[in-house]
Every structure is written in structure tokens, then in C-alpha cells.
Amino acid sequence: MCGIVGLFLKDRELEPSIGALLSQMLGMMTDRGPDSAGFAVYGEAEAGRLKLTVRGQNLDSVAVPLAAALGQPVTAKARDTHLVLSLPEGQEGAARQWLAQARPDLSVIGVGRRIELYKEVGRPTDVSERFGLAAMSGTHAIGHTRMATESAVTTDGAHPFSTGLDQCLVHNGSLSNHRSVRRRLEREGIDFTTDNDSEVAAGYLSWKLRQGASLAEALKASLDDLDGFFTFVVGAETGFAVLRDPIACKPAVMAETDRYVAFGSEYRALTPLPGIETARIFEPEPAHVYAWERA
Amino acid sequence: MPSVDLKQIGRRALNGQLHALGPDTNQTLWRIENPEGQHALACGLNVPITVEIAGHVGYYCAGMNQQAVVVVDGNAGVGVAENMMSGKVHVKGDASQAAGATAHGGLLVIDGDASARCGISMKGVNIVVKGSIGPMSAFMAQSGALVVLGDAGEALGDSIYEARLYIRGQVRSLGSDCVEKELHDDQKEELRALLDAAGVDPTVRVEEFRVYGSGRKLYHFNVDHASDY
Numbered sequence: 001m002c003g004i005v006g007l008f009l010k011d012r013e014l015e016p017s018i019g020a021l022l023s024q025m026l027g028m029m030t031d032r033g034p035d036s037a038g039f040a041v042y043g044e045a046e047a048g049r050l051k052l053t054v055r056g057q058n059l060d061s062v063a064v065p066l067a068a069a070l071g072q073p074v075t076a077k078a079r080d081t082h083l084v085l086s087l088p089e090g091q092e093g094a095a096r097q098w099l100a101q102a103r104p105d106l107s108v109i110g111v112g113r114r115i116e117l118y119k120e121v122g123r124p125t126d127v128s129e130r131f132g133l134a135a136m137s138g139t140h141a142i143g144h145t146r147m148a149t150e151s152a153v154t155t156d157g158a159h160p161f162s163t164g165l166d167q168c169l170v171h172n173g174s175l176s177n178h179r180s181v182r183r184r185l186e187r188e189g190i191d192f193t194t195d196n197d198s199e200v201a202a203g204y205l206s207w208k209l210r211q212g213a214s215l216a217e218a219l220k221a222s223l224d225d226l227d228g229f230f231t232f233v234v235g236a237e238t239g240f241a242v243l244r245d246p247i248a249c250k251p252a253v254m255a256e257t258d259r260y261v262a263f264g265s266e267y268r269a270l271t272p273l274p275g276i277e278t279a280r281i282f283e284p285e286p287a288h289v290y291a292w293e294r295a
Numbered sequence: 296m297p298s299v300d301l302k303q304i305g306r307r308a309l310n311g312q313l314h315a316l317g318p319d320t321n322q323t324l325w326r327i328e329n330p331e332g333q334h335a336l337a338c339g340l341n342v343p344i345t346v347e348i349a350g351h352v353g354y355y356c357a358g359m360n361q362q363a364v365v366v367v368d369g370n371a372g373v374g375v376a377e378n379m380m381s382g383k384v385h386v387k388g389d390a391s392q393a394a395g396a397t398a399h400g401g402l403l404v405i406d407g408d409a410s411a412r413c414g415i416s417m418k419g420v421n422i423v424v425k426g427s428i429g430p431m432s433a434f435m436a437q438s439g440a441l442v443v444l445g446d447a448g449e450a451l452g453d454s455i456y457e458a459r460l461y462i463r464g465q466v467r468s469l470g471s472d473c474v475e476k477e478l479h480d481d482q483k484e485e486l487r488a489l490l491d492a493a494g495v496d497p498t499v500r501v502e503e504f505r506v507y508g509s510g511r512k513l514y515h516f517n518v519d520h521a522s523d524y
Contacts, residue, residue: 247431248392248411251373267351267372268332281351281370283391283410285448286430 002159002172003029003124003145004252006233006263007273008240008292014259014274019136023128024272025264026143030124032172032265033145036158037127038119040168040235043138045113050092052085053117054099055155056106059083062099069098080130081155082109082118089113107156107193112166114138114237119158139294142235142263144170150178150197161199163190164206166237171198172250172265173229181225201226205234219243219289233263239293248286255279261292298326306333316342332372337365340382354391357384360401376403379420392429395422398439404493411448414441417458423493433460434470442489444499452507456514460507461486463499474510482506 005025009015019041026037054062062083063076074095075086087095092111099106110117118131124145128134144159151157160168175181178197181204186192190203204226208218215236222232222243229249234241242263244252255262255270257279264270267281284290299309309327316322320342327348330336334353337346340363348356351369358377367375370388379398386394389407396412398420408426414433427445434450436458446464453470459482460473469475478486483501490499512520 248429251391253391266332266353267370268353271331271351277350281389283389283429286411 001032001147001149002170003032003265003269004142004170004172004231004233004263005029005144005265005269006140006142006170006235006240006242008140008261008294009259010261011259015139016137018138018141019132020134021272022136022141022143023125023133025262025269026124026128026133026145028269028271029143029145029265033147034123035148035153036119036121036146036155037124037144038117038146038158038160038170039128039131039133039141039143040110040115040117040160040162041133041136041138041141042114042166042235042237043116043136046086048089049086050089050111050113051116052087052092052095052108053110053115054083054085054106055081055109055119056083056103057081058105062103062106065102066095066098069102070094079118079132081120082131084116110160110162110168112162112237115162115166115168115235117160117162117168119144119155119160121153121155121158140235140240142168142170142233142240144172150174151195156194157196159198160235161194161196161202163192163199163202164209166235167202167206167209168235169198169202169205170233171201172231173245175201175226175228175230177227197228201230201232215241216289216291219291223287231265236293239291241289241291242284243289244284244286246287248283252284253281254284254290255281296324296326297322298328300328301331301333301336302329306336309336310338313337313340313342313344313346316344318342320344330369334372337363340365343382351388360384370407371405375405376401376420379403389426390424394424395420398422402489402492408445414439414458417441421489421492423489423495425493425495427464430467431470433458433473436460440485440489442486442493442504444495452509454513455507455509457509459485461489461504462507463504466505466507469507472510472513473507476506476508478502478504478506 067074159170162168175197178200231250325346330350338358341361343362345364353372355374357365360379371390376384379401385404390409393412394409395403403422405424411429413428419439423442430448433452437456440459442461447466450470452473
């Protein structure tokens with residue numbers, strides 16, 4: 001069992017509150033996932049720059065030598081065990097190479113123009129607090145509370161998983177053919193860093209997107225190629241999408257108002273949202289892709 | 296009338312108070328405020344009382360209900376009135392998956408829509424849904440009646456036994472061994488009584504419904520039907 005939450009804002013006035021709302025939603029899903037928690041927030045993009053979210057210890061000594069190695073300006077913001085590095089676009093490869101050589105103890109867990117991604121072992125409210133989620137601002141965000149079933153309780157196994165630029169995925173369920181899909185994707189050049197089945201789903205979508213599919217097309221194709229139980233919420237630079245397996249094994253509730261679209265594994269998760277009492281509440285149908293995007 | 300603020304006392308205390316009531320209690324009308332989607336509210340009741348819940352509820356609300364009337368003034372989560380034995384459960388909003396699952400008796404009324412697997416394995420309950428129902432509803436339904444004023448999703452009544460499914464709108468598809476049948480007079484009577492009991496507008500005519508039930512081909516293993524099992 002796991003808990004998923006997602007929030008896509010239509011009303012810009014809510015953007016400064018997205019972290020506060022998401023942290024309350026995550027807290028409501030503690031019963032579904034007390035092991036670990038994680039979230040991705042899509043904040044402001046900086047023109048010509050890319051954000052690299054890195055996880056590990058001794059994060060003070062990363063930005064300066066990285067900037068020196070790249071010969072480019074690098075800024076960094078540390079939050080507990082995570083560091084968001086801002087570097088010029090086009091420097092991702094060089095930065096990854098430097099990190100792999102100079103700081104192999106660190107893992108890059110997310111890259112994009114807007115995505116920042118945080119995850120840790122611990123109760124969801126504690127995880128939110130450690131990273132200061134409540135103060136974060138953005139246009140959309142997704143989060144996950146984990147009760148591990150398919151792999152160990154480690155930070156590596158926590159969601160969201162990101163395997164492509166500004167892409168991330170959270171998953172409630174379990175995939176039964178993830179080993180064979182993983183082997184196929186590895187041959188296609190998709191890298192995996194954990195043994196987790198959900199990372200395979202994220203890698204699958206990245207592979208499809210790389211081939212030119214839209215997010216909705218990639219999700220639709222996953223219905224043929226991924227076997228098992230799943231509710232996915234997928235974040236991309238401009239929005240998010242939702243898909244449930246063909247028998248809707250895992251729960252999902254959505255709410256829409258003039259101000260936002262919200263996703264929760266259970267209605268409880270949506271109760272902190274403003275105007276939820278009068279929102280249009282519905283359950284996404286099985287095997288049907290729902291997507292919201294901002295132009 | 297006892298009025299309980301769930302925020303103040305919590306779910307266990309509420310259910311404890313309801314379970315402590317005797318059959319001749321004078322506290323026959325309860326009002327529950329601030330349910331906020333919590334699970335297992337008003338479960339396992341076995342006294343003739345009315346419990347009104349002011350808002351949305353989570354999973355398994357009014358599960359195993361006997362005798363009591365439970366009214367949800369909002370939406371209900373997964374498994375509302377699961378395994379109900381008698382009494383009545385009325386959801387004024389929508390119900391999530393598996394509404395009335397395995398229920399043996401009583402009446403479940405849903406004013407809005409019910410999602411997937413409504414009435415799965417129902418064993419004698421009567422269910423009236425004023426909106427539409429989701430896919431795989433009445434899967435392995437054994438007895439009782441499911442009345443739907445709107446549409447039914449895919450695979451209605453898959454592997455059904457002897458329940459009656461009265462659908463007024465479109466059926467997206469029928470499941471294995473679920474077939475349309477002729478609407479007999481005794482069924483019209485049953486349907487009228489259920490519509491009235493659920494407070495459906497009397498101008499809704501029983502002739503607007505189609506009835507579906509078992510083709511009775513899956514009762515015993517037959518190798519010619521192996522792919523349907």
C-alpha cells in the first residue's frame with residue numbers, strides 16, 4: 001500500500017501555498033505509507049539554466065569545485081540531505097561526469113528546468129519538515145508516502161522516480177513484469193539506479209517520450225507493456241497525468257475546482273484544500289489517461 | 296439527539312459509543328460532524344438507530360450494518376455498507392468502489408454515481424443507484440437486486456448467479472454469462488417497490504428499465520466455456 005497526492009494549480013494566487021497544501025496532503029496519507037515519503041515541486045524556471053537535485057552528505061563542498069571544473073557559474077541551495085544545483089543548460093553531462101568522479105557518494109535524483117525532487121525515509125510529516133516543503137512555491141507538485149512491498153525501505157526506494165528531464169513518477173501498486181521490462185529498457189540505454197519496480201515504470205515512460213510520444217501516448221502504451229497493479233501520477237514540466245490499471249486495483253480520487261485539480265489516493269488527502277467541500281469530486285476510470293497541462 | 300464532533304472524540308470513541316447502545320436505547324438519532332473522509336465510521340451497528348454523518352466518509356462506512364439507518368450527507372469511500380445484513384444506508388453523494396460488496400440484506404441507496412465493482416458478490420442486498428455505476432459491477436452477484444437509473448460500465452454482471460440487475464440507461468458491455476431477460480410482472484413489482492423505497496420520482500416508470508441476469512451457463516464446469524471462466 002502507498003499513498004499518492006498531486007496538485008495542479010490553475011489559479012496563480014495559490015502558487016506560493018503549493019508546498020503548504022502538499023505537505024498537509026502528504027500528512028493525511030501517513031496511514032497508507034509510514035515508511036518514507038517524497039515529493040517533486042515544479043517551481044520557477046531560470047532562463048538558460050537547469051536544476052540538478054543531488055542527494056547525500058557533506059553537501060557544502062559541491063558547488064564551488066563543480067563551478068571550477070565546469071568553468072561556469074553554479075549556485076546551490078541545500079535542504080537537509082538534498083542539494084539543488086543550478087547550472088547553465090547544456091552542462092548536465094559535464095556536471096554528472098564530475099559528480100561521478102569527484103563525488104561518487106552523491107546520487108543525482110532529478111534534473112530539469114523546473115523540477116526539484118526530495119525524498120527520505122521517515123514519517124511523511126517529518127520528511128516534509130526536514131525539507132521545508134511548506135514554504136515551497138510552484139505550479140504543480142506530486143508526492144508519495146510509501147509502504148514498501150517490492151523492495152527495501154531505503155531512500156533509494158522512495159518515490160518519486162525521475163528518469164528524464166522534468167519528468168517524475170509516483171506509483172501505488174506493484175508491477176509483476178518489471179524485471180523483463182527493465183532488461184528491455186537497459187538495452188535501449190535507459191539507466192536504472194535501484195531495484196525498484198516503480199523506477200522501471202518511470203524509465204519506460206522516459207523511453208517512450210524519448211521516442212517522440214506525448215505523455216498521454218506514453219501512458220497509453222504502458223497499458224500494453226506493464227503488467228500488474230498501478231495507479232500512476234506522472235509529473236512533467238507543464239503539468240501532470242494520471243493513469244490506473246485496467247481493473248482499477250488501486251484507489252484514486254480527484255477533485256477539480258476553478259483554482260486547481262487535485263489527486264489523492266483517498267478523499268482524506270484532499271480535505272486540506274480550499275473549497276474542497278464544493279469541488280467536483282470524481283474517480284478516474286480504469287485504463288483511461290487523464291492529463292492536465294498549462295500552456 | 297447526540298451530536299458528535301469527530302474532530303473532538305475520534306473514530307474509536309464514536310464507534311465505541313454506538314456499539315455500547317442497547318436494543319431499547321432512547322438515543323435513536325445521532326449526528327456526526329466533521330467526518331473528513333475518515334474510515335470505518337458507524338461500522339458494525341446492531342441497533343435500530345439513525346446515524347447522520349455530515350460530510351464525506353472514507354472506507355467501509357456502515358460496514359456489517361444491522362438494523363440501523365446510516366445517512367451520509369456527502370460521498371462515501373471504498374466499500375460502503377460492505378457486508379450489510381439489514382437496515383438502510385443512504386449516500387447522498389457518490390460512492391467509491393465496491394459499494395454494497397457481499398451484503399446479505401438491507402437497502403443501499405446512492406443518490407449520485409457508484410464507481411467500479413458496485414454490488415460485487417452481493418448476496419441478498421438491494422441497491423438503488425440514482426446515477427450511473429462503474430465497470431465490473433455486480434461481479435459474481437448471487438442474490439438481491441441492483442437498480443440503476445443511469446448507465447452501467449463495462450462487464451456488468453460478470454459470472455453472475457441469481458441477482459437481478461435493473462438498468463435504465465446504457466450498458467457499455469455485459470460480462471461473461473450475463474444476459475438480458477424479459478421483464479416479468481413480479482419483477483416490475485419488485486422494481487416499483489425499490490424505486491419507491493429509495494424515494495425515486497414516481498414519474499420514473501418501471502418499463503423504462505431493462506433487466507439482466509444469469510445465462511446459467513457457468514454454473515458447472517463445461518470445457519466449451521473454458522475461456523469464460
